[in-house]
Amino acid sequence: MHSTPGPLPPLNAVRAFEAAARLGSFTRAAQELSMTQAAISYQIKQLEQRLGVMLFQRLPRKIVLTRDGERLAPAILDAFSGLRTAFAQALSRAHNELAITSLPTIASNWLVPRLGGFHLAHAEVAVRLDTSITLADLQQGEFDVAIRSGRGDWPGHTAHFLLPSLITPLMSPRLRDAAGGLKSPADLLKLARIGRPRWWQQWFEENGVDVAETALRASLDLGIEQYEITAAIAGQGVAISSPLFFRAELESGQLVQPFAHVARDSKDYWLVYATTRAKSHAITAFRTWLLREARAEVPAD
Amino acid sequence: MHSTPGPLPPLNAVRAFEAAARLGSFTRAAQELSMTQAAISYQIKQLEQRLGVMLFQRLPRKIVLTRDGERLAPAILDAFSGLRTAFAQALSRAHNELAITSLPTIASNWLVPRLGGFHLAHAEVAVRLDTSITLADLQQGEFDVAIRSGRGDWPGHTAHFLLPSLITPLMSPRLRDAAGGLKSPADLLKLARIGRPRWWQQWFEENGVDVAETALRASLDLGIEQYEITAAIAGQGVAISSPLFFRAELESGQLVQPFAHVARDSKDYWLVYATTRAKSHAITAFRTWLLREARAEVPAD
DNA sequence: CCGACGTATAAAATCAGCTTATGCATTCGA
């Protein structure tokens, strides 16, 4: 009694009908859709044959909707208008949201203090920041950009160099004074060391200090540099970390850098995003702003 | 500042998204659209690349809409739902309307008295009847079916034989009596003749009466048979028309058929409709009903 | 009466979209 809804007619034909009905002309519809008039004519005919109903009355120099066409047009126009605004809105929102995933250290010690400036410059962009050590998949769409450490070679992604990963011992001035004169890097071996053994090894090696691995293993590795620096400030040992990230503590005198030598880890910090999304407004705005901030940070680089 | 709406993404990709979002599965979407899962996957990827946004999060054995997908889906589902009902309704209405264009004679004297029966049998079909001598173009969609006289050969159209075009003199009994004994067809030459000269000529010839063309030209040609019959009933002359169409007048005695011979014009009456629309419910219902009525009319044919 | 305009149509070219075949990761069942 009641036939099933059945599949929709070919959608390209429907689009041609929509444009022709709205513009009242095959020629103009063709222009709008960047096609030829012949293509519109063909598509409309296809649709009419499929529906078994004439949609336009072909008059000498114009077309007029038939009774059936007139009946169909409003709903089709509505639907297409809905589609257009849906895509426009969704994209505009998508392009004005920025989900950042960042390593905790650079996030709390470098990014967060500056993010306010980005918001001032781009109030239209809503920012969401996620800090975690796990490597989020930028292709999955959960995050728009990441701040990662590495070598900048992530296939399918675009990476911009941000900051070098600098490492140098940092300690509380009280500990330094208590340790007496720290004349050479080797003197640090007497103190408790906090932070990644690999970094300590690299720094010592670059200073000509040969260290037994066992000695390095004895260091306190808390995993999160923020904690390590907190421990260092408390005088519990010497941390090894980036002077860039703890400039505030250095300037306020909570921390001191006992030796001038700064080593550089091979893994720098990069801004990364999926190459397919490079055109997103939020991403381009953030990239421009962030790279300028980074360049201001290490102008000598 | 505000980018133009821009063209819609490829609609086939949008359709794939709609189905996948609604069904929550590429595989099921493929089933619904009678395609393969690979095709859905391809289309969704196309759409995502076009939009520069991931729409689904691919999890091991399922997919989940991303934030952006979730944002897009409701409006897309709405729009497609609108399209579906629009087509369904328009088609249902189109298939339940019947616009008939008919020659006036057969319309008023044969079709109209029977149309009530069609309406009883098919109350769902709304009927509109247009009577005119002009030959409406069935391809233009203004009319669904036509009742035409001719030979049944209209390219692009399907034609069903309805009734023969019969012609025989008809007159009022009073005129017949006044004319005295009408023994042979030639006696009619003495009376005023009403109707198409060509028909008179044919009928006379088939009865072996040789008539000068001039005599035939003198007949009264009113163009519309209804008028001619009215004139005949008033006793103003002898009309030549179809006994089928004026059976009521013959039975009531208003008209008489003075001679048994009935000529047959080469142009019969046909039910005609555009072949492309043969599947329309209204048309098929009307065809079935009308052919049965016509067969009941001339069972001997 | 001629040129411009808007549509229809035929033939030929193209390319988007589909299928087939396969791989991979996970879940489920035993």
Next chain:
DNA sequence: TCGAATGCATAAGCTGATTTTATACGTCGG
């Protein structure tokens, strides 16, 4: 714990729908 089943991704290749090109037709306007 293992194998089968499930669901999505990907590559390669084909096909036919769609588009363009070229042309014709009918009307309107000057």
